[in-house]
Amino acid sequence: MDDLDDPNRVWPTGLTIKESEALHKHVIDGSRVFFVIAVFAHMLAYIYSPWLK
Amino acid sequence: MNNGRIWCVVKPTVGLPLFLGGVAVISLTVHAAVMTHTTWMADFWQGNKPRRADVQQPATNLAQTDQPFVVNVMPVSGMPADSAAFVVTITPRGGQPQSVTMLQRPGAPPRAAEAAPTQ
Numbered sequence: 449m450d451d452l453d454d455p456n457r458v459w460p461t462g463l464t465i466k467e468s469e470a471l472h473k474h475v476i477d478g479s480r481v482f483f484v485i486a487v488f489a490h491m492l493a494y495i496y497s498p499w500l501k
Numbered sequence: 502m503n504n505g506r507i508w509c510v511v512k513p514t515v516g517l518p519l520f521l522g523g524v525a526v527i528s529l530t531v532h533a534a535v536m537t538h539t540t541w542m543a544d545f546w547q548g549n550k551p552r553r554a555d556v557q558q559p560a561t562n563l564a565q566t567d568q569p570f571v572v573n574v575m576p577v578s579g580m581p582a583d584s585a586a587f588v589v590t591i592t593p594r595g596g597q598p599q600s601v602t603m604l605q606r607p608g609a610p611p612r613a614a615e616a617a618p619t620q
Contacts, residue, residue, distance in 0.1 A: 463508050472508060475520070
């Protein structure tokens with residue numbers, strides 16, 4: 449972490465652009481994992497339950 | 502990265518719980534609606550096949566061809582052994598068909614379960 453008086457910090461949150469993009473990468477990766485698991489779960493539900501039949 | 506700078510203006514301590522909470526609320530709402538507004542889900546939990554009132558074909562045409570209407574009687578399959586149901590459809594010549602479901606239960610006179618115009 450840089451100092452609080454780092455001129456690269458952007459307010460109101462006080463994160464630098466690098467920090468923000470690093471955090472956002474985790475958000476996107478987590479969403480992709482969630483999406484893959486959800487697709488798999490919906491496939492199982494479609495195959496093994498009367499859903500949509 | 503698209504929108505990667507959003508966390509410069511949205512506090513992660515606010516934005517992340519809002520985002521994850523929003524996903525959870527929408528997901529729970531949709532799934533709860535499926536659980537509570539369908540008949541097949543309860544049947545599925547009980548290990549039963551979905552209830553289907555299959556109308557058996559062919560229907561029996563009771564009317565003469567020179568009458569101004571046509572009456573069809575169709576037995577409904579999948580009823581309990583001591584009950585019977587029939588869908589009676591009356592179609593006036595050039596008019597809208599009207600259907601009535603007749604239920605027959607043991608010890609009770611036949612009665613019309615519902616009358617619904619069919620398209």
